[in-house]
Amino acid sequence: MSTTPTIHTRPGGRSARVRAAVHHAVEELLADGLSEALTIPAIAARAGVHPTTVYRRWGSLAELLGAVAVSRFSGDIVVPDTGTLRGDLEHWVTDVATDLTDPDVLALMRATVGTAGTEGASACVADRHAQLAAIVERERSRGGEAPEVERAADLLLGPLYYRAIFTQRPPTPAWARELVGALLR
Amino acid sequence: MSTTPTIHTRPGGRSARVRAAVHHAVEELLADGLSEALTIPAIAARAGVHPTTVYRRWGSLAELLGAVAVSRFSGDIVVPDTGTLRGDLEHWVTDVATDLTDPDVLALMRATVGTAGTEGASACVADRHAQLAAIVERERSRGGEAPEVERAADLLLGPLYYRAIFTQRPPTPAWARELVGALLR
């Protein structure tokens, strides 16, 4: 779930700084469109850290990208309670669509999917699934009818991520809200 | 009568053989799960071709993967005419879902998305869009009502590719047919 800083062996100041610097360097290099030369020495140089450190802590580029994706795509977002399922979903898909408009986010997601394989890909959407499940569960606790989480993910996250990754038409908030209409028909 | 296909390049026997061997080697290496060590020398060795040839003809791994994706995902598939829009779509999504079950296809798609960027990603789905547009157009020529191509792509290709790429639950034909139901509601 969230980053619990008590689990790591040594959550001290320096390790955390190095970790943050490396993560930030990965996002910076990806933002610069250098998806080609995204190599560990380049990341280390950008982070002001010795390459050996990166090799030892993360091992491979795949694991590093996976870690960056997890920490980037696992914000502790609390979806505000609008009182209705439709309102919650519309608010949420707007947030997701806005997030997927950021080219840096797309670059990180593409690189993670291509390098970290299945695990990296699911790490990109795990938190979104959890948020969606929370919204559906909240509606059920209100006593209302709610579709299955799987179906909601198919009809909401499916079009959103498909447009973001595979097409050149980034999702817009207005278009995303129509997806809610198609789901709650 | 046969118009000599004087194309700019040389469609002769050897170039075509080399091209086919390299394309096949890329798919083979990806099928072996070697997405990590997917490098041009490795591809050339697998294809029985000198690395220089690959560097000269394709230039970079991104362009090579893009070319492989284009040639793999652009079969001249003719969707059979079942007489109704629903039948055509159900038949088509079944084909797409079956294709997306192949791990080799998924590996190629992930590698292309991660390496070849936006252009590679759209190359993976361009032909699917064309097929869907053809189905919709056929229904209109029958005089029937058909949804917009964009909407159909969002609600059909979206869930299909989302499941295939981002989740560990590959799409099944039965599930894919339900998508048609959600679209034609």
Added chain:
DNA sequence: TCCTTGATGCAACGATCGGTGCGTTAGCCT
């Protein structure tokens, strides 16, 4: 058939990547 020319093979090179052993630094604990 021979000639032209584009495509491929070959060998060598510099550059850089990925890894290892060791000394040093800086958190955490008593």
Added chain:
DNA sequence: AGGCTAACGCACCGATCGTTGCATCAAGGA
């Protein structure tokens, strides 16, 4: 405050990548 120990920096190494110049081969045309 001082020791303990994980984490980091440094120097060095082998392996491999990406490129270039030149020789060779094969496809297409006169």
